[in-house]
Amino acid sequence: MAPVREDARSGPRHVASVCHFCHDAAVPPPRRRATITDVAAAAGVAASTVSRAFTRPGRVNHATQARIMEVAAELGYAPNPAARALESGRTNTLALVVPDVTNPYFAGVIKGAERATATAGLTLVIADAQENPATEEQIVTRLGPAVDGFVLTASRLPDDALRRAAELNAVVLVNRAAPGLACIVSDFDTGARQIVDHLASLGHRALVYLGGPAESWSGARRWAGLRAAAQQAGMGATRFGPYTPTFASGPAAADAVLAAGATAVVAHNDILAIGVMTRLADRGVVVPDQVSVVGFDDIFGSDFCHPPLTTLAERTEDAGARAVETLVALGPAGRADRDVAPRVLPTQLVVRRSSGLAVS
Known part of the structure; x- marks a missing residue:
């Protein structure tokens, strides 16, 4: 007062x-x-x-x-950056586009890309495509004149749209491959075999894969690797979905798993896997005693959930850094080249308590 x-x-x-x-x-x-x-x-x-x-x-x-x-x-x-850009034709700015900025998987890519950009004395801008190919294409079109190149992470764009973008700006892909474009990808073939071998060693005779978005290149690679590895191991493999790779999609995916009577589930990513485990717990299903659950990505928090999640770890920070280094090497005049070979980064299965012996 x-x-x-x-x-x-x-x-x-x-x-x-x-x-x-x-x-x-x-x-x-x-x-x-x-x-x-x-x-x-x-x-x-x-x-x-x-x-x-x-x-x-x-x-x-x-x-x-x-x-x-x-x-x-x-x-x-x-x-003045704008004045320097007018004089040199370069903005000294790179753009990193991700499908969903709230997805913890992309935190590693962002961190690695930011570190490499700072080392190169450049500026990094980050854009969220909201899991929408049309939004991603709009971002690339809008930012094109303002940046020297793009790192497109898990791009949902079709190959022809990516090549159009690469004709105007230097483009490097992360966890996405397209003919003639530089890309950094994870070794999903070896990773999928690690998952299948692990589940087979626990006595599981079949698995269900909960697929992600239909446009996801990495999702298609994961499923192809799982299906091939399961066939070699004499295991059955069924794909459900597509599901949005979010926690909120977990209940529907878990209900489908229970209806199928599956004993082993491999989710498109860790967030979906955690949503599945939460729903299973709500329905009184014990993980891994009744159903084993495996994810992809090894995001921050995958070892904090209950039970801690078995998952395939990818080198996300390394991928972000390598992508920026490649983009800088290409320069703003980088163009599509059909002889470009993908850079493949290793993956490693991290075994935790969400996977266990099959129900006898």
Whole structure:
């Protein structure tokens, strides 16, 4: 409540509270950002020389270059990115597009890409395609003139759309392959065999795969690997779905598994697998005593759920970093090349308590 001051003529009246520290302190005006002209004047050179010192340092005398950089640091000058882009034709900015920024799988890709971008002295912008191919294509079209290239992670775009994008910007794919485009992919064939061998060793004679989005390249590769490995091991393999790779899709997927009487389930990703386990627990089904559950990705938190999830780990940070390094090597003029070979990163099965002996 505001303090009350007694006035001899008019009686008590309220006075607004004032913070004397804030009231008395002088607020300094915002400092004007130093310009290239300021640096040139202080260094005793032409503005064009300052410009070359930042954009083409090899064309400036060593001593002059050092003096310009010293003065720029003292004045707090930094080149205007937009102006540099107009002059050089490069924005020094890369774009990373992911299908769902809330999916923990992509946190590793983002972290690796950000680290590699910073090392290269570039800026990274991140866009969320919302699991929608049309949205992804709009992002690529809209950001194209503003960036030097794209890292498209788990892209849902068809091959022809990816090639159109690569004709305008350098493009590198993560967990997606398309003819002629540089890509970083996980070894799902070996990983799928690890999963099947693990379940077979526990006595399971068949598995159900809960498939992800129909447009998911990695989902198709996972299923192809599981089906081939199961056939070699003499196991049955059935695919259900597609399911949205979210926790909310778990109940419907779990109900389908129970209706089929499956003893072993492999989910498209860990989030879906955790949603399945939650639904099974709600229905009184014990994991892994009655149903074994395996996921893909080894996301943060997959070892915190109950029971901890058996899952195929991928090198997501490594994938993000390698993708940016490849994009930088391509340069903004990178174009599709039919001789490009995918870079395959290893996978490893992490066995936890969600998988166990088959029901006899």
